[in-house]
Amino acid sequence: MNTEAGTKPTLSDNEEDSSVSPPPSRPAVISIASPDExxxxxxxxxxxxxxxxxxxxxxxxxxxxxxxxxxxxxxxxxxxxxxxxxxxxxxxxxxxxxxxxxxxxxxxxxxxxxxxxxxxxxxxxxxxxxxxxxxxxxxxxxxxxxxxxxxxxxxxxxxxxxxxxxxxxxxxxxxxxxxxxxxxxxxxxxxxxxxxxxxxxxxxxxxxxxxxxxxxxxxxxxxxxxKTWARIMSRPLDPTLFRSPAMSDGTAGDVEPLLPEVSEEQSKHTINKLVLSYLAHHGYVKTMKAFQNQTRNTSEETPSSPPSFDDDVEMDGIIGPSTPPLSTNAFEADIESRTQIVNCVLAGDIDAALAKTRQHYPSALDAEEGVMFVKLRCRKFVELVLESAELEKKMKAVASKEASKEEDHMGMMDVDGDGDSMVSESVIANGSARMSGYDPERSSGITELQVVTRQYEAALNSALAYGQSLDNDFKITHNLAIKNIFTQTFAILSVSDPLSAGGSITEVAGYNARVQLANELNQAILRSQGRPSNPALEMMYRQTAVCLLHLGLSQVGAAAFANMQKELLDA
Structure with a gap:
């Protein structure tokens, strides 16, 4: 994947399957103490x-x-x-x-x-x-x-x-x-x-x-x-792990199972739902359908077996307990819309992302005092500044190239001519012609430098005008979180090339900031529909990793060898 700003990456789990949001390759684990401690x-x-x-x-x-x-x-x-x-x-x-x-x-x-x-x-x-x-x-x-x-x-x-x-x-x-x-x-x-x-x-x-x-x-x-990981992997699945506890009489500590003991097949059914919810969250539609077909073919259709995944995909079980069931068509349309929006952000087309979000999920932009709307507008300002910075570099490169051509031309005149005065007159005349917009080597009469200069000036003026509108909003808002977003965004104006500046400025301007914003927008859309902002499978991974960290710090030494990232991700 090309990570330069301005490129349009293709995000897919195969050549035809696009994803709603790039799944985190390294799910974050909250550290409870510094490495030094x-x-x-x-x-x-x-x-x-x-x-x-x-x-x-x-x-x-x-x-x-x-x-x-x-x-x-x-x-x-x-x-x-x-x-x-x-x-x-x-x-x-x-x-x-x-x-x-x-x-x-x-x-x-x-x-x-x-x-x-x-x-x-x-x-x-x-x-x-x-x-x-x-x-x-x-x-x-x-x-x-x-x-x-x-x-x-x-x-x-x-x-x-x-x-x-x-x-x-x-x-x-x-x-x-x-x-x-x-x-x-x-x-x-x-x-x-x-x-x-x-x-x-x-x-x-x-x-x-x-x-x-x-x-x-x-x-x-x-x-x-x-050896430690082999012992973990060889341990059989305990079906009671999927049993829901409930208080029998409201007194603390008196817990009885709400449901009868879960069978191994029902446990597998729950695990399949976890996988499907992950695929649905990140938009892997084709992979999700293939997984459904596989589970349908391998499941035993008997009265005692759990229900298989039929064409409606049991969306109420996949998306979340509080989410109304969706038809297959509506569910796939939702994924398609979120995929388009996220890919617009990843490509730097913030206007298109805003328009599609406002069309399909307006409440996602209005939640939390419109913080997501502010983030998208700030990203548009960043894209405008990046565009003007690229054009400025191009303008300088073209100017250097044309200056080099002039020097070569002057050298040829010095060799073929009769003296310095003849060279000077020719160079001045040719230079004046270029400055006035006439280039004898170009039939159009407009130099490449003039074209790029006009593009740069237009991009710079557009960025400054948009930045002024953001500044006006910054002055009137009382939300400290939004003020902080504005402040971090405006910091890119302190350098000529934000992508190579390093530090916090590059973090704001770089491609990774696009990826983060795309994920945040996808999560905001899901929350606006009453869905979980993170797949249950990812949450289970993070919670297990934190538990292992606690066990390792509590002198349960075997936990130090149960490295989930190394075993499940790096492999």
Missing amino acids: VMKLPTRWSYESRSSLLSLSENGRELSFQGQNCNGDRDAAAARSIQPIPPACGIYYYEVEIHSKGQKAHISVGFAGPDVKPSRLPGWEPSSWGYHGDDGCSFAAERHGTPYGPTFGLGDVVGCGIDFSTNRAFFTKNGTYLGSVFENVGKYTPIHPAVGLQHVGESVKVNFGHEKFLFDIDYYVLQERQ
Whole structure:
């Protein structure tokens, strides 16, 4: 699709099927917190939350043991990251490179809660978990560890991860996965990456994602995401989800089903209506008819089965519960009208869009103190300004081309003539002829530059006149929302080329603004008829996505892998 302003895109789900409004390719999901608040990841060791026996590098990623060796399992020097790990990330992973005098390092790599003492190795204290290099054991708040993996020491890279969907940890050594370990890691307390050292000469360098990991964590995460999504997709449909609850005696909390339990066939019937309502909303008439034929052919015509979709398409079920039933002809005529109106907006023909809307859906323009009417008029002003800006660029290009031709002509005269005076007289005479409107090279006597200049002046005057009428309306309105629309529109006058200005001006003038206005107009028309402004299927998608976001932030780690956009849209 060409996205330049002034083009006329063809919007269809196939070569013959037009759509009322471009469906959003990325349905908006309301974020309940900023990315900084939700997904702030550890980036360095904490200067405050470390043992005084550990020296910290300037970049906060290297720790070295200083002082006398710690004895046995009584003392250690530990540090944890400056930030806890956000459960909403689903899986978290980091790596530590070991520097030690020997092949077995008295070092522990793992996790620790915010209250764990920095004088103890991760895994020795409650709310801490660690993998120890000297014996290869795993420790979870215990004095004697459990055999887990190989020992590690000088030059080894130990990776440490946590899967919040299971609250289990896992470790790697030199890029090799060692398996999951521990239970309820981070389930009841925030956790930080943590390390502990005991001997002089031991040091570690951490990679919190600043560099490429030795272990292929991306592939590991992909596998876990696919497992989670497979579990979701394999879950059978629960017909009771489509049962309508109602209060039996008006008291809160006492709920009984209004309808008997819904069968699987009736549930499928409801799902089909959701799909049909989506197709109807966006104007995919041919696709909608094909879907009807498919459901008619696959449904079993038995007394116990739900009614099939006949020729009247059961419009009361598709369009909305409060909408009067429409005949097939009236329904298709409505879609055709909305398609024409929306395509006029997308093509920049605002006058035609206004005329058709006023003819078929006048109440859509008058609702909310006429805000949609104002938006359309402001868009017309934008289109007039864009037209004059394009003609101005064309005028300058033609002037430059003609100036170049003059220079070439002067050069030829200088070569063939007898002197500078002869050239000057010829150029002046030719230039005077052009300025007076006579071009010896054009039989019409009018240059291209003069034609384009007149077109530019006419377009500019038209834009200024229309803008003056908008300014008069701006001065008398008391509606703050409408005043804001006027203000944003008039901002395009501050630049010579609104489409390349960037920022909020381009947002107002660009093609995406046309698409947004077309969708808003379609929604206004639907509301004026008592229909939902958004298809129920889109609303269900958005509500489900928000629920998954809440679950992820509530430390239900598996929700982080249920990425609806990636699975349903990006695929």
